[in-house]
Amino acid sequence: MSPHHDARLPLAFIPPGEEVRLAGLGDEIDALQREQLTAYGLAENRPLRVLQQKPMTVILAEEVELALEHSVARHIWVVR
Amino acid sequence: MNTSTAPAILLVGHPNVGKSVLFHRLTGAYVNVSNYPGTTVEVTQAPARFDASATLLDTPGVLALPSRSDDERATMRALLNETSRCLVQVGDAKNLRRTLTLTALLAELGVPMVLALNMHDEAMARGVTVDIPALAEELAIPVLATVATGGEGMGELTSSIARAAVPDPLLHYDPLLEEEITLLAAAIATHAPHPSLAARGLAILFLGNDTEVDSWLRQHAGPAYAQLDALRRAASQRAEEDLPGLLARQRTEAADALATSVSQRAVRSSPLLAQRIGQAVVHPLWGIPILLGVLYAVYLFVGVFGATTLVGLLEEDLFDGILNPAVTDFVTTQIGNNGLSDLLVGQYGLWTMGMTYALALILPIVSTFFIAFGILEDSGYMPRLSVIANRIFARMGLNGRAVLPMVLGLGCVTMATLTTRILHSPRERLITIFLLALAIPCSAQLGVVLGMLGGVSFSALLVWALAMVGVLFLSGFLAARLVPGRRIPLVTELPPMRLPIAGNVLKKTTGRLKWYLIEVIPLFLIGTFLMYLLDRLGILPAIIEAGEPLVSGWLGLPKEASAAFVMGFLRRDFGATGLFMLADALSPVQAIVGMITITLFVPCFASLLMMIKERGLKTGLAMLAIIVPFAFLVGGLCNLVLTALW
Numbered sequence A: 001m002s003p004h005h006d007a008r009l010p011l012a013f014i015p016p017g018e019e020v021r022l023a024g025l026g027d028e029i030d031a032l033q034r035e036q037l038t039a040y041g042l043a044e045n046r047p048l049r050v051l052q053q054k055p056m057t058v059i060l061a062e063e064v065e066l067a068l069e070h071s072v073a074r075h076i077w078v079v080r
Numbered sequence B: 001m002n003t004s005t006a007p008a009i010l011l012v013g014h015p016n017v018g019k020s021v022l023f024h025r026l027t028g029a030y031v032n033v034s035n036y037p038g039t040t041v042e043v044t045q046a047p048a049r050f051d052a053s054a055t056l057l058d059t060p061g062v063l064a065l066p067s068r069s070d071d072e073r074a075t076m077r078a079l080l081n082e083t084s085r086c087l088v089q090v091g092d093a094k095n096l097r098r099t100l101t102l103t104a105l106l107a108e109l110g111v112p113m114v115l116a117l118n119m120h121d122e123a124m125a126r127g128v129t130v131d132i133p134a135l136a137e138e139l140a141i142p143v144l145a146t147v148a149t150g151g152e153g154m155g156e157l158t159s160s161i162a163r164a165a166v167p168d169p170l171l172h173y174d175p176l177l178e179e180e181i182t183l184l185a186a187a188i189a190t191h192a193p194h195p196s197l198a199a200r201g202l203a204i205l206f207l208g209n210d211t212e213v214d215s216w217l218r219q220h221a222g223p224a225y226a227q228l229d230a231l232r233r234a235a236s237q238r239a240e241e242d243l244p245g246l247l248a249r250q251r252t253e254a255a256d257a258l259a260t261s262v263s264q265r266a267v268r269s270s271p272l273l274a275q276r277i278g279q280a281v282v283h284p285l286w287g288i289p290i291l292l293g294v295l296y297a298v299y300l301f302v303g304v305f306g307a308t309t310l311v312g313l314l315e316e317d318l319f320d321g322i323l324n325p326a327v328t329d330f331v332t333t334q335i336g337n338n339g340l341s342d343l344l345v346g347q348y349g350l351w352t353m354g355m356t357y358a359l360a361l362i363l364p365i366v367s368t369f370f371i372a373f374g375i376l377e378d379s380g381y382m383p384r385l386s387v388i389a390n391r392i393f394a395r396m397g398l399n400g401r402a403v404l405p406m407v408l409g410l411g412c413v414t415m416a417t418l419t420t421r422i423l424h425s426p427r428e429r430l431i432t433i434f435l436l437a438l439a440i441p442c443s444a445q446l447g448v449v450l451g452m453l454g455g456v457s458f459s460a461l462l463v464w465a466l467a468m469v470g471v472l473f474l475s476g477f478l479a480a481r482l483v484p485g486r487r488i489p490l491v492t493e494l495p496p497m498r499l500p501i502a503g504n505v506l507k508k509t510t511g512r513l514k515w516y517l518i519e520v521i522p523l524f525l526i527g528t529f530l531m532y533l534l535d536r537l538g539i540l541p542a543i544i545e546a547g548e549p550l551v552s553g554w555l556g557l558p559k560e561a562s563a564a565f566v567m568g569f570l571r572r573d574f575g576a577t578g579l580f581m582l583a584d585a586l587s588p589v590q591a592i593v594g595m596i597t598i599t600l601f602v603p604c605f606a607s608l609l610m611m612i613k614e615r616g617l618k619t620g621l622a623m624l625a626i627i628v629p630f631a632f633l634v635g636g637l638c639n640l641v642l643t644a645l646w
C-alpha cells in the first residue's frame, strides 16, 4: 500500500467526480453539527461521491445529495 | 393534543419523504406538500378514511432522534403525549441506511410499527432494490413499498396498519452501554412509567439528551428525577466520548449493516436526467443563466400576465368599467347620496376602494405568484437556489436557507414571516424577519410600484430597485454585525428535481390563497373603514397638516401623500395604492421617493401582528421603531440626492 493511500484529506479538497470514504469529522465541528451531519448520512466508512466544489461542496451520500459550505467541508476528513 | 380517547396512528419519518402526501391519501385532509425539507411545521391530525375510529397524525420531519430542532421536538412531543396505537415510519426507499438509522431508535419505543418505504419509483429508477420480506422478517414488522404520489401500495398500507407489531430491536449497544440503559430503564419504569412508550426507549432518548423526554421525565418522576439525572451523569462520565454521539454511532453502524444485507444497488453508468438537471442548476457556470431564466419566466407570468393582463381585465374592464358604476348606481338609487352610500361607494368606500383593490388588483397578482412559487417549490429548485444564493446571504449573517422566506416575501411578507420557522436559529429568524419587514416588497406592492414607476420611466424603476437592494444589503450587513450570535454555515439536502404535479401545485395555491383572502379582505375592509372614519371626522386633513413638514419638507412630496402613509400602516400596498392615486400630480423624483419610502415603511398591519406573534411584542415594536424612522431617513436622503441629480 502506498502511504498516500490511506492519507486523510479534507473533503473540500477532493476534485469533483471522485469517490471517497468518510474517515472522520474534525474537532472543529461542534457536537450538534456533528450529530446533524451524521444524521444526513455522513457516518464513518460510508462512501461519498463528490459532485462539485463550487460554489459549495456538493456530495452524494447514498442517494442523498448534500450541499455543504467549505467552512464545514474543510473539517470533514475522507480517504480515497 | 389529542383529546379524544381514540388511540392515534402517527406518521413519522425524515423530512421530505412524502409523509404529507401519504397523510392526504389516508385521510383526504390536505396538508402542505412541498419538495422542500421541513415544510410540515406542526402536527396535523384527521380521521382516517379506512377506519373512522382511528385518528391519523402527520408529524414534522425528523432528521434524527433524540430531538434537536424545533421540528424534532414537536414530533417527540407528539410521541410523548399521544396514546399511539401504531407508528407508521415513512422512509425513503432509495435511502435505506438513513431510514433504518431512525428505525433503530423508533423500534425501541415498544409501539407497534409499520415501515412504509416510499418513493419506490425513484428507488427503482436509481437501481436500488430492497429485499422487503427479509427486512420485514429482520424487524418483525410489516414492511411495504409505496409510491405516495401515485397511490401505489395504499391498500397494503391500510392492511399493514391492522397487522402492525412491536418491532425487534435492531441492535444491542455495547455491553457497558446496555448496562446503563437497563439500569435507567428500570428506574424510569418504577418512577415515571409512560402509558404507551417503553422505558428502554425513553432511557435511550434520555441518555441522548432529548430535551422533550427530559422535561417529560422531570414532570412525571417528581423527586425521583434527581436519581434519573444522576444515572445519566454517571453514564456520560464513564463514556469516554460524547454519549449521545456514541449511541447515535452505534445505531448508524447497525443500520448500515442491516441495509447492506437487505438492499442492492445496480451500478449505473450515467446519471438520470433529473440528476443532471439538478446538478446543472447549481453549477458554478450554468447556475446563473438558469437562475436568470427562471426569474424572467416568473416575471413574465406574475409581472406581465398577472399584474398587467389580469389586473387590466379585472380592474379596468370589469370593476371600473362594469361593476363599480353598477354598484354605485344601485346604492345611490336605493339609499340616496349620504354618509352611508359614501361608506359603501365613496372615495374611501368599502366596495369602491376595499373590495376593488382586494379583488381586482391584489388577487390576480398573488394568485399568479403563488402558482409560480408552488411550481418552483415542488420542482426541488428552491433548495438549490439556496446553494447559489448562499454567498450573498452569508454577508447578511444568514445562510442560503433564508432564500425561501425571502422569495416568498415577494408574494406575501406576512406568510413569509411565518415561514421563517424553517430557519435553524433564533438569530437567523430575527434577521430574516427584520429584512422582510424592511426591504422586501410584497407582490401587491410590487404590482403598484411596477405600475406607477413603470409609467414614469424605466430608469425610475431602476433607481427604486437599486435603492431597495442597497438598503437590503446594507441593513443585512449591519444586522449581521449587531445581532449577537454566530452565523450557521449551510448544510442542506438537495432533494431530487421532480416534475411538479399540477394537482399538488393547485391545491397548495388554493390553500395559500384561502389563507391570504381570509387574512387580507377583512384587513382591507377595516383599513378602508378607518380611512373613511378619519376622512369623515375630519382627522385626515389634520394628519395631512401635521405630517406636512416631514412629508413635504423632508420628502418633497405633496402634503396629501400623508394620507398614503396612514394607509400604509394598515397595509403597505394600500399605502402604495394611495400614492398611485396621486400619480398624475407627482414628478418623477416625487414618485420614486414616495415609492421608496412606502416600500421601506412599516410592514402591513397583518405582518406586524405576525412579527409580534413570532418574535414577541418587545421585538416586534422595536423593529417598528427602527423601520419607520429609517424609511423616512432613506426617503429623505433619496430626495436630496435625486433632486440634485435628476
Ligand SMILES: Nc1nc2c(ncn2[C@@H]2O[C@H](COP(=O)(O)OP(=O)(O)OP(=O)(O)O)[C@@H](O)[C@H]2O)c(=O)[nH]1
Residues within 6 Å of the ligand: B013, B014, B015, B016, B017, B018, B019, B020, B021, B022, B032, B033, B034, B035, B036, B037, B038, B039, B040, B041, B059, B060, B061, B062, B118, B119, B120, B121, B122, B146, B147, B148, B149, B150, B378, B498, B501, B504
Ligand atoms: N417520486 C415520488 N415523489 C414523491 C413520493 N411521495 C412524495 N413525493 C414528493 O416528495 C415531496 C415531499 O413530499 P411531502 O409529502 O411534502 O413530504 P413530507 O415528508 O411531508 O415532508 P416534510 O413536510 O418536509 O416533513 C413532494 O414533492 C412530493 O410530491 C413518491 O412516492 N414518489
